[in-house]
Amino acid sequence: MPEFLRLQSLTEQLLSAARRAGADQADAVAVSAAAVSVDVRAGKLEHAERAEGVEIGLRVLLGGRQACVSASDHSERTIEDMAARAVAMAREAPVDDNLGLAEPDQLTLDTDSSRLDLYDHESEPTPEQLQDAALRAEAAALQVEGISRIESASSSHSRRQMWISATNGFSAGLGRSGHGLSTIAITGEGTGMERDWAGESRAHLSDMPEAEEIGRLAGLRTIERRGAKKPPTGSFPILYDERVASGLIGHLVSAANGAAVARGASWLRDALGEQVLPDGFDLIEQPHLPRMGSSRIFDAEGLPTSERALVSGGTLQGWTLDLATGRKLGMPSTASAMRGTGSPPSPGVTNLALTPGEKSREELIRDMGRGLIVTSMLGSSINSTTGDYSRGASGFWVENGQITHAINECTIAGNLREMLLRLTAANDVRDWRAMRVPSLLVEGMTVAGE
Structure with missing residues (x-):
């Protein structure tokens, strides 16, 4: 059979x-x-x-x-x-x-x-x-x-x-x-x-x-990581390399999940219709992309999927909902139900694309002057209710707009609501990613190093 x-x-x-x-x-x-x-x-x-x-x-x-x-x-x-x-x-x-x-x-x-x-x-x-x-x-x-x-x-x-x-x-x-x-x-x-x-x-x-x-x-x-050392402590711009930038946007996506909103455990719970990214930024879900592993034409509850904007022009458009969370919040499902064999449906996203910027990664590095490029994240402490953010990181130090050496053993911190409003995007978005997010520059984050 x-x-x-x-x-x-x-x-x-x-x-x-x-x-x-x-x-x-x-x-x-x-x-x-x-x-x-x-x-x-x-x-x-x-x-x-x-x-x-x-x-x-x-x-x-x-x-x-x-x-x-x-x-x-x-x-x-x-x-x-x-x-x-x-x-x-x-x-x-x-x-x-x-x-x-x-x-x-x-x-x-x-x-x-x-x-x-x-x-x-x-x-x-x-x-x-x-x-x-x-x-x-x-x-x-x-x-x-x-x-x-x-x-x-x-x-x-x-x-x-x-x-x-x-x-x-x-x-x-x-x-x-x-x-x-x-x-x-x-x-x-x-x-x-x-x-x-x-x-x-x-x-x-x-x-x-x-x-x-x-x-x-x-x-x-x-090889680029040879001679890594701790960066100085202070407030600096941080460039999230495209390898890890999707994780930063992933925190926004998680906070816009209807299950978290319904529990009151989201730092975006009161932000519907408000600015969550800078003007000009769209975050679009594209569930029908061919040959992409997470694409789907129907969700786990049998509803038809379609392209939708989570964020348009920087403004939060809606939550990610399955039937049950939609009913709790008085909204229709966004056809976002996912499930396994041993659990009920819950909301989740498929392919996401963030609006890229006009400048190259190298131009953003030059413009940042002195700061940190993050290429790897280690552990995390995220307060789901307040958006307070602290993560271990490693990457490269920048002086006078030039990469000088690799760095390790540092912690970067800020508040996600504030960080996401201070983004500048590069134009280096890559294909074949479930989250197509370019490198992202965030101004004024706290770095704890030496």
């Missing part, structure tokens, strides 16, 4: 069992996944792993209550037991009148995801081919003068097929594939040791860069 038909059959069995057990409403998920990863070191295979299986999940709703159960066994006995257990759990759960499936007229009429081209139908790479790619990346990194050794070079492939069905009539599937390659290189020894990395991932193998390109980039980035 083709895989999608098998997964669809499993979800239908789960829904039938839920009805027999007494559920008012139910939705079911069946996921077939396989992943292979290979790690090499010193020119030899160090670790290889393969995981494969089918998981099923069931959510039942009963009188404003819900419960979720999941299993890796999908025998008839297990399915009947899951349904009985879920209904018993739901009867003990607290009542939430915001829970419930989508109305039939809310459901998407387009469930064919093939136009998104998310699944690589070419032959899966063999473990030997994965090992060869990792070895080539490792060798390329070692060819960079000054690299002492490679901590790891890893290559991976995965495939995932999912089917979702619900008692409101929704039934659809989606398949995704993934290819990844990364390398971590080391320079120096003992207390003078520094490391950096490079890695890429794509839905299609044909879109991946060459292994040698990734390995060499890891080596070059690592």
Whole structure:
């Protein structure tokens, strides 16, 4: 039986069992996944792993209550037991009148995801081919003068097929594939040791860069970190390199998540319709980009997705909502529901793009005069209610508009609401990123170093 038909059959069995057990409403998920990863070191295979299986999940709703159960066994006995257990759990759960499936007229009429081209139908790479790619990346990194050794070079492939069905009539599937390659290189020894990395991932193998390109980039980035030391303490401009700038915007995205807003645990909870980025900045969700791993034409509750602006002209346009959080906040869902087999839907985003600037990264460095370029973040302390921000960082020091040396062991701090209003964007946004965010300059942050 083709895989999608098998997964669809499993979800239908789960829904039938839920009805027999007494559920008012139910939705079911069946996921077939396989992943292979290979790690090499010193020119030899160090670790290889393969995981494969089918998981099923069931959510039942009963009188404003819900419960979720999941299993890796999908025998008839297990399915009947899951349904009985879920209904018993739901009867003990607290009542939430915001829970419930989508109305039939809310459901998407387009469930064919093939136009998104998310699944690589070419032959899966063999473990030997994965090992060869990792070895080539490792060798390329070692060819960079000054690299002492490679901590790891890893290559991976995965495939995932999912089917979702619900008692409101929704039934659809989606398949995704993934290819990844990364390398971590080391320079120096003992207390003078520094490391950096490079890695890429794509839905299609044909879109991946060459292994040698990734390995060499890891080596070059690592060499740049030689002689790193602590920066001075004070207030300085900070340039978030495009490698980490998406994390800064990610804090805004998290604060605009309806689940956090509904709990009152968001520093943006009172900012709807207010300025959160400088004039001219848009933050757009693009769920229909082809060959991008997080694209989707429907969400986990069967609603049709579409492009939307989280921020337009610097102004916050709305929250990221699934059905339940939308009902709590008195707003329609933004078709943002995501879920796994063992959890209910929750809001999440797909592909995001931030408006790039006109100046190059080099021009921003020149204009900042004296300050810090951050290329790596270490740990975090973010107050979700106030937006107070403190993170460990490493990168490069800038004097007179020129990079002088690498820095490490410092902490940068500020308040996210204020930081995001002082952004200047570079024009170095890169393709093939789920968050397409350029390097971002933030004025007047606190640096704690020497």
